[in-house]
């Protein structure tokens with residue numbers, strides 16, 4: 001099946017084809033009712049219910065495709081955008097704009113050295129071998145460090161030797177290829193298992209929705225952004241409902257102010273029913289405090305989807 005001709009009138013949306021961001025992106029598309037069928041081995045899928053086509057690409061390549069403009073929207077890590085922008089600085093018409101922080105894929109790009117060695121500060125790596133998949137950001141980082149150390153603003157040749165590897169970066173020190181590495185850390189398990197410790201952070205990252213400077217269908221970009229924002233917000237909040245005596249309502253409102261305000265329904269002269277959005281990670285504490293304040297019949301519901309102000 002030749003899909004390419006049918007892409008002409010479609011907004012293209014790049015999604016990581018594998019790796020750490022892939023499944024979370026598929027869940028987000030599902031939650032946003034972006035319906036598609038991907039044929040096996042095909043990296044293009046037409047969306048059934050919107051004038052949109054998904055392009056499955058490596059996360060590292062997505063800033064290039066969106067930055068060039070033919071692909072209007074994309075999801076990748078902020079680290080990948082930063083790496084790309086070091087290599088190809090954005091102009092008025094090229095490069096990408098960040099639309100939304102998607103609040104998954106959180107990690108840090110960190111300088112790491114052997115735990116039992118004597119390289120405790122990033123300056124100790126100047127003039128040594130550093131291995132990474134993020135060569136542009138690493139060069140920028142060591143260039144700044146070397147300039148700071150020499151006290152000169154003049155650009156001289158980089159003393160630190162930066163080498164690229166595509167994966168399993170953490171093996172480089174043990175194999176004698178590197179004195180230190182610059183790699184992503186989330187839980188820190190990979191780093192600790194390799195006998196390494198983080199000595200500095202280059203950038204902090206999470207998955208982001210990006211768009212090109214002039215997408216072919218800005219209205220559709222806005223619609224997809226609103227849908228995705230709704231799914232992200234729904235995951236972050238729960239809906240809490242409780243009953244309370246009217247005389248205790250002021251205290252309860254302080255505990256659950258809501259995003260705009262709680263919804264309050266009268267249950268006769270003395271009692272009210274309250275319904276309010278609460279941050280999911282705070283709900284246990286909020287329920288404890290509501291109980292103390294005299295609330296009863298407290299119920300908590302998941303929010304499947306929502307449209308609320310940013």
Ligand SMILES: Nc1ncnc2c1ncn2[C@@H]1O[C@H](COP(=O)(O)OP(=O)(O)OP(=O)(O)O)[C@@H](O)[C@H]1O
Pocket residue numbers: 018019020021058059060076077078079080105106107167184185186187205206207
């Ligand atoms: N351990 C992690 N925790 C959270 N996010 C991560 C982690 N590792 C990578 N990421 C994010 O996911 C993006 C893609 O990284 P990943 O290593 O999955 O890419 P890949 O190279 O396409 O896949 P693979 O490693 O399977 O070849 C990174 O740029 C980063 O933003």
Ligand SMILES: O=P(O)(O)OC[C@H]1O[C@H](OP(=O)(O)OP(=O)(O)O)[C@H](O)[C@@H]1O
Pocket residue numbers: 019020166167168169170183184185186187188189190191
């Ligand atoms: O701090 P942690 O939770 O252990 O995660 C960090 C690891 O995750 C990423 O690699 P990934 O497993 O995606 O594979 P890769 O080494 O092939 O890139 C990253 O490059 C680290 O190796």
